[in-house]
Amino acid sequence: MPAFTWNAVSAVLAVHDLEAAEEWYARWLGPPTVRPTPTVLEWVIAPSAWLQVVASPAAAGHTSAVLGVGDLRAGVTTLTGLGLEPGEVEDIPGIIRLSALRDPDGNTISLVEEL
Numbered sequence: 001m002p003a004f005t006w007n008a009v010s011a012v013l014a015v016h017d018l019e020a021a022e023e024w025y026a027r028w029l030g031p032p033t034v035r036p037t038p039t040v041l042e043w044v045i046a047p048s049a050w051l052q053v054v055a056s057p058a059a060a061g062h063t064s065a066v067l068g069v070g071d072l073r074a075g076v077t078t079l080t081g082l083g084l085e086p087g088e089v090e091d092i093p094g095i096i097r098l099s100a101l102r103d104p105d106g107n108t109i110s111l112v113e114e115l
Contacts, residue, residue, distance in 0.1 A: 008048040011065035013107045014056035021053050024104055027082050061106035072097045072113035086111070 015021040022032065022041055029051070032041040039055040051065065069075045072089060076099050079086045086101045093115075100110040 008050075010042075010050040010052050011067065012052045012054060012063065013065055013103065013105075013109070014054055014059035014061075014063045015103070015105045015107070016055075016057045016060045018053070018055040020104065024084075025051075025053055028079065028084060064108040064110070066110045066112055069111050069113050072099060072111055075099070075111050075113075 018039060018041065025041070025043070026032070029043045029045070032053075033044045033050075034042050036042055041053040043051045045051050045067065051067070076086045076089060079101065084101060086099045089097055089099050091097050095115060097113045097115060098110050100108055102108055
């Protein structure tokens with residue numbers, strides 16, 4: 001057990017074109033909360049939880065994030081309504097429900113609801 005306490009988490013996704021990625025993510029999450037550097041976009045998605053999108057062509061399409069949600073079916077409905085394409089809802093009875101989607105760079109974003 002570490003001798004310290006965790007207090008925050010960031011998920012980081014790499015993209016080829018930061019401006020194009022900003023348009024796609026903003027459809028879902030609204031405008032970025034902050035742009036800490038010219039190559040990083042950041043959204044606060046929960047208390048002490050951030051989603052960062054970074055310009056990194058070499059890593060684009062090879063990153064993933066798992067985001068916990070309170071109501072997966074509502075999340076999937078929202079994504080579909082925004083024109084995004086979430087995957088089928090998968091149930092692992094009594095444990096989790098999940099749906100994965102890919103951003104335009106091919107990164108995987110999984111929405112997970114604990115049961």
